[in-house]
Amino acid sequence: MRAVIAITLFTLLSPLSHGADDNQGKRLYTMYCTQCHGVHGNGLGVNSSRMSVQPRSHIEREEMMARSDEELFKVIQQGGKSIDKSNLMPAWGDNLNEEEISALVAHLRQLCCEENGNE
Numbered sequence: 199m200r201a202v203i204a205i206t207l208f209t210l211l212s213p214l215s216h217g218a219d220d221n222q223g224k225r226l227y228t229m230y231c232t233q234c235h236g237v238h239g240n241g242l243g244v245n246s247s248r249m250s251v252q253p254r255s256h257i258e259r260e261e262m263m264a265r266s267d268e269e270l271f272k273v274i275q276q277g278g279k280s281i282d283k284s285n286l287m288p289a290w291g292d293n294l295n296e297e298e299i300s301a302l303v304a305h306l307r308q309l310c311c312e313e314n315g316n317e
């Protein structure tokens with residue numbers, strides 16, 4: 199009986215905990231990134247019309263696939279300048295830890311390459 203309960207709990211909880219990981223990236227993205235990169239990640243955030251360099255659209259598969267996960271991590275942590283991009287892309291390393299930045303990289307991969315077509 200105890201084993202049955204344990205297995206049931208395991209089956210119930212594992213998709214949930216997986217979901218929590220996915221949500222962390224999405225939650226952080228919504229909180230910190232959408233004002234420039236847009237609520238759908240398409241680069242059309244509320245700030246974008248007044249910016250001299252346009253925020254990258256994160257749903258453009260080809261552009262995003264040209265970057266490695268390491269580069270995405272670096273530009274989030276150290277800012278645009280670190281990969282020869284504009285300083286208008288802020289550095290988040292003082293505010294977000296490595297786990298949070300990794301969650302963001304995973305979320306970017308979802309946006310560009312798994313949810314394409316969602317706009």
Ligand code: HEC
Binds near residue numbers: 249254
């Ligand atoms: C103040 C506006 C602003 C905010 C907030 C912002 N970005 Fe950016 N981001 C930019 C701009 C502008 C660029 C384009 C820089 C360029 O092309 O020179 C950029 C570029 C990027 C790139 C590089 C894409 C590429 O390969 O060209 C990534 C990745 C990125 N941002 C991720 C994020 C993430 C993740 C967040 C939230 C933690 C975030 N940005 C928050 C403005 C912003």
